[in-house]
Amino acid sequence: MATYKKKGHKPTSKEEQQKHVEEESTTAEVFNTLDEGAGKTEAWVAKNQKYIFIIIGAAALIILGYLAYNEFVQEPKEADAANEMYQAQEYFDAALDASGAESDSLYNMSLTGGEGKYGFLDIIDNYGSTDAANQAHYYAGMAYLNTSKYQEAIDHLDDFNSDDEILAPLAKGGMGDAFMQLDQPEEALSYYEEAASMRNNSFTTPKFLLKAAITAINLGEGEKAEKFLTRIEDEFPNSEQATQVPGYLGQAQAMK
Known part of the structure; x- marks a missing residue:
């Protein structure tokens, strides 16, 4: 049966005294080991803190740079590309409803542009990293397909993701x-x-x-x-x- 030991209980027998000494010795060894480990860690940090700060700083710069790029470069670029592509899409949609030479002409205008606006090929060349440029590959591929330029159609449709x-x-x-x-x-x-x-x-x-x-x-x-x-x-x-x-x-x- 388990017995309750009062605080301050002093060992009376030799066995209890020996056990108490061993417990204190084990506890001391544990703390000494922890102290040694902590000391080594602190020494390593102290020795390498310059490199640690450089790594932390570089990571922070990368994150801030990515956020800044998205906000000040990529997002405005996406908006410009979508605005530029509007007219090309108008030509493409009109070509779907036309026939013969008129349809071919509208498809070609959707590719090369008109009325001061870019065509799909211009969007791809000038806004290559945008969603609009990716969409332009699809439309360009279909425009080429409908104007019997089959290899060009394959190339652009293959680039569409x-x-x-x-x-x-x-x-x-x-x-x-x-x-x-x-x-x-x-x-x-x-x-x-x-x-x-x-x-x-x-x-x-x-x-x-x-x-x-x-x-x-x-x-x-x-x-x-x-x-x-x-x-x-x-x-x-x-x-x-x-x-x-x-x-x-x-x-x-x-x-x-």
């Missing part, structure tokens, strides 16, 4: 379209597959599944085409592409 639900797969699919026009169906198929798998929505997914299926059929890959078409049929039965599935599915199955 986005997590957007729609634009990201459209860019990959646009690269597939460009490769098809360059008579490189194998490359086109890989980009259509990637575009279809990047997101799962009722707009881009069935769109590029169908393009992948048609390309696979043209390459004689009926089994792969059937897989794409079946997915449209099962997952997107109300899509526009679903109405075209039966005809292409028959072609794909006939290849077996």
Whole structure:
């Protein structure tokens, strides 16, 4: 049974006296060790404090510099780029509603600018680190795609980076379209597959599944085409592409 020891209790037996001495000795060793460790740390800090202050100061300067850059350089640059790109987007949107030579002219103006405003290519050259410049790569790629400049389209769409639900797969699919026009169906198929798998929505997914299926059929890959078409049929039965599935599915199955 445990017993309560009063404060100030003095050891009476020799065993208790020995135990008490050992406990005091152990405690003293612990404190001595801690004192030695603290002393070494203090000595190291004292010896290296110049370098420590330099490191702390450098880190502070980096943080302050980053904050200042964002506030006084990057943010105004983003605003200027967005303002400059407005006219180019107007030309691009108008080109979508036009046709023939008028459409080509508007796409070219969206690329090179007009009315004293930059085009998408100018935005890329002058505001390369901004979100607007990244968006300009997408629009430039699509403008080139619609004016039959396929290698330029591929280059700009490949430089476009986005997590957007729609634009990201459209860019990959646009690269597939460009490769098809360059008579490189194998490359086109890989980009259509990637575009279809990047997101799962009722707009881009069935769109590029169908393009992948048609390309696979043209390459004689009926089994792969059937897989794409079946997915449209099962997952997107109300899509526009679903109405075209039966005809292409028959072609794909006939290849077996």
